[in-house]
Amino acid sequence: MKFLTSLLLILLSTLPVALPALAWDATAHQTIALIAQANLTPQARQAVDRLLAQEPGSTLASITSWADQHRSSDNMRWHYVNFQRKNCHYLPQRDCPDGECVVAKIDSFNTILHSDAPDPEKLLALKFLVHLVGDVHQPLHAGTGHDKGGTRYQLQYLDEPTNLHALWDYNLVEQFQLNPEQLAQKIMTDQADQIAGITLEGGAPEWAEQSCHIVSSAGFYPPHKVSVAYLQKYAPVVQVRILEAGVRLAQMLNTLQ
Numbered sequence: 001m002k003f004l005t006s007l008l009l010i011l012l013s014t015l016p017v018a019l020p021a022l023a024w025d026a027t028a029h030q031t032i033a034l035i036a037q038a039n040l041t042p043q044a045r046q047a048v049d050r051l052l053a054q055e056p057g058s059t060l061a062s063i064t065s066w067a068d069q070h071r072s073s074d075n076m077r078w079h080y081v082n083f084q085r086k087n088c089h090y091l092p093q094r095d096c097p098d099g100e101c102v103v104a105k106i107d108s109f110n111t112i113l114h115s116d117a118p119d120p121e122k123l124l125a126l127k128f129l130v131h132l133v134g135d136v137h138q139p140l141h142a143g144t145g146h147d148k149g150g151t152r153y154q155l156q157y158l159d160e161p162t163n164l165h166a167l168w169d170y171n172l173v174e175q176f177q178l179n180p181e182q183l184a185q186k187i188m189t190d191q192a193d194q195i196a197g198i199t200l201e202g203g204a205p206e207w208a209e210q211s212c213h214i215v216s217s218a219g220f221y222p223p224h225k226v227s228v229a230y231l232q233k234y235a236p237v238v239q240v241r242i243l244e245a246g247v248r249l250a251q252m253l254n255t256l257q
Helices: 002-013 026-038 042-052 102-113 119-137 164-174 180-190 192-197 203-216 228-253
Strands: 154-157 160-163
Touching (some): 026 119, 042 228, 102 119, 102 203, 119 203, 154 164, 160 164, 203 228
16 A cells, blocks of 8 residues: 555646557546546435535546546556457456556556545546546457557548547547536436446456457458448447446445545
């Protein structure tokens, strides 16, 4: 715990390094937080509000991009995990050396959040946890790594150059043309029958494996000229992954005292 405390204090004082922002876009991350907020117990909501009160005006949704804004060469690897090709079974010693991956960091920050650490450290852990739970549900944050999470898989979409990771970060989310509040409501309505089946069973390793299986499925890598039909095909997958992230985040926070 002393090591984690020191690390967190260092992170607080370190200026971010200019690195590419590779994650669900702000709309998706805020939607996940809003779904989580809607599924918190009164006790959990009170505990979260107490931590957020350290930064007046902050909400669960407003802190979702903090971890991206404070990416550095030291914490870049916390946002993803790389599996071997054709092998989506998570092995920590192989896929997450030294605990430097999204799976291990979700567990680490959840442990801090549920510990007797001071509230400033818990708030920092919450900022990371809210973001990383979203990241692990973005399929390309748990791919094989051979193409850098799809960033090296070049595409053309609507006659504009892009890559597969950016397509999933932005275009697949923005196709709904809804703000986070509207998208959260749409997903919770459209996928209402899915909510009861979402659990914490298997934890972050299983969530990462689920993402890996999506990436490995037939048709996930589109032709280099992407059609609108591809976005429409994967729209339900995006909705389910956002819902799962939000509900699971809520379930983690619902054990706070």
